[in-house]
Amino acid sequence: MKSDESFETKITNAKAILEKLMDPAMPMNESVKAYEEGMKELKTAETMLQNAELQIQIIKNQEQ
Numbered sequence: 001m002k003s004d005e006s007f008e009t010k011i012t013n014a015k016a017i018l019e020k021l022m023d024p025a026m027p028m029n030e031s032v033k034a035y036e037e038g039m040k041e042l043k044t045a046e047t048m049l050q051n052a053e054l055q056i057q058i059i060k061n062q063e064q
């Protein structure tokens with residue numbers, strides 16, 4: 001997982017992990033690792049989204 005990946009890549013990665021987690025044949029230890037990885041992807045995506053929202057708010061405030 002690279003820190004310079006885009007928001008869209010993070011969401012795509014999380015969706016792929018979710019697909020893996022839906023496989024009932026996946027061993028428990030792999031499921032836990034995949035879940036942890038998916039949550040990290042989502043947390044990073046959430047932070048990226050919050051930063052983008054803040055940047056937009058700053059731009060809007062500068063225009064006023």
